Amino acid sequence: MNFSLILLLGLLSHLAIGIVTYDDHALYRIVPKNSESVDILRLLQKSESEKYDFWTFPRAAGMPVDILVSPQQKSFIEKLINENKMDYEILIENIQENIDEEARFNKNNLDDVADISWEIYNDLDTINNWLQKLAQRYPDIVTLLEGGKSYENRTILGVKVSYGSQNKNRGVWIDSNIHAREWISSATNTFLLNAILTSDDPVVRQIAESHDWYIFPVINPDGFVYSYTTDRLWRKNRSLPYGVDLNRNWDYKWNGDACTDISKQSDVYCGTAAFSEIETSSLANFISTIAEDLVLLLTFHSYSQFMIIPYGDSERHVDNYNVTYAAAVKAAESLAQRYGTQYSIGTAPELLYQAFGISMDWAKAQYQIPYVYTYELRDKGKYGFLLPTDQIIPTGLETLDSIITLLQEADKQLSSNY
Structure with missing residues (x-):
């Protein structure tokens, strides 16, 4: 079956289902x-x-x-x-009432958005168009990147922000929306990107200009579009027939046995093999080209207000766990100062559950990036995946505060090793 026919069948199935x-x-x-x-x-x-x-x-x-x-x-x-x-x-x-309210707010305010807004949840086209405009506005600083491809042949679009060649080996990776319905993750990611480029705060400027930034707001573009147009609570990618949880598909402790224990319709179905999905395999290839320059890798999710440290498959800790944990504690303290938002810190088994084949574990194990974290952003469950839009900017601000602290701690530690 050729690729065009697969896409056509997928489109027909979407039309047959209608809006969920x-x-x-x-x-x-x-x-x-x-x-x-x-x-x-x-x-x-x-x-x-x-x-x-x-x-x-x-x-x-x-x-x-x-x-x-x-x-x-x-x-x-x-x-x-x-x-x-x-x-x-x-x-x-009644979840639908929350979904309807979110959709009404987005629709009523979208016409007023000339570029991008952090008072609404932007769709994929708006985010990607903005990334392209950034590369045009800041040609000496912003470079457009193609991180990979999706099942439906969308580009996983990102940018590199660099203020000079002196920042080589001081790279920061931030990705989000590997899970489609976690809209606050890409909203926070784009908020941080905007701050890196436009903030006049001297502390932000110092951190922004002393590191190279690799930022990918939506690494599950098909799922994200589907969550925007058809099923607000969709989590996986859109590979036929049921989709795959892309954060269970990376080639580190991928657990096929665990997959056989659950329905393929499950939201945590991990695929037929490690890197069976084009999104994870192509993105991994891209990361391999820059991994040696990274000092910090962050992946944004929602919800629960956690800072999670590798590894997710067991209770064992990374080699530099004490340093990584100490930096996270200080970052969580910084995050809490602005609005009092409290984050817990630990590994996935300590805070949540065992998780196999996840992106941060693969990055840490494969490349020994010094500092690797997963953020589970706001909230603790009052709204869950339907976080109101008036919390986008506060989430962005407090997350920026924490990342500044993380990088300050990382820079001190790395400097002491030389």
């Missing part, structure tokens, strides 16, 4: 009280017969799990909760 709505879908926060209840929720997550949208995953007794529940699933879920004596609350009664 979530009328009367409720976001439940369930708190299992014992390990048996945790196991029950894990089995529910792996269900072949019924797809449940876990916004956060089962971890341990006493740790809340957020699940989007359809009207048809409510009676079963509440029976399961009651029979196993789990606590719960309903965080959002």
Whole structure:
């Protein structure tokens, strides 16, 4: 089957499905009280017969799990909760109302946006057009980059920002929207890029001009477009027939056995092999060309307010964990100063769950980049993936504060090694 026919079939399937709505879908926060209840929720997550949208995953007794529940699933879920004596609350009664409000706000304000705005969530065309304009406005500083390709043949577009050749080996990588529905991640990423270019704060200027920046706002472009046009809560890429979680598809501790235990429709389906997806394989090829110049690699996600340190597959720590952790603690303190937003720090198994084949683990293990983190941005679950637009700029500002501190700490540590 040729590529054009695949795209046509994909388009027809999208048209047949139409826009996905979530009328009367409720976001439940369930708190299992014992390990048996945790196991029950894990089995529910792996269900072949019924797809449940876990916004956060089962971890341990006493740790809340957020699940989007359809009207048809409510009676079963509440029976399961009651029979196993789990606590719960309903965080959002009707998810569609939040989606509609977000869409109305975007639509009503989009016409007023001449370039890009951080008062709305921008679509892929707006973001990519802005990146292209930056390269035209700052030809001596900004270089347009093609980081890879997508299943539907979109370019994974990014930029390099460099204020001089003296910054070689002082590179910073920031990517976002590997998960389509996590819109605050690309909004924060573009906010940081704008600050790097335009802020007149002397502290920002020092950090901005003393490092090379590789910034990719949307590394899952197909999924992001689909979340914007068809299904706001879509997570994966758009490879047929069900899509793949691109943050389970990297060639480090990729766990095919774990994939066989879950439905291919699952939001965490990891694909048929490591780097089976063109997005991850092509992006990895690009990273390989610049990895030796990187001192810091960040990947933005939402939500939960975590700074996560490799590795995700086990409780083992990276070789420089003490230094990495100490820098994260100071960064989280800086982040909290502006609005009081509190972040927790640790590895994925310590904060969330085991995760195999994730991008930050691959980058750290493959290239030993000194400082590597995943940010799980705002919030802690009141809005989840539907964070209101009035929180975009505060999220951007506090995240910038933390990155300044991270780089200050990294620069001191690296200087002491010479």
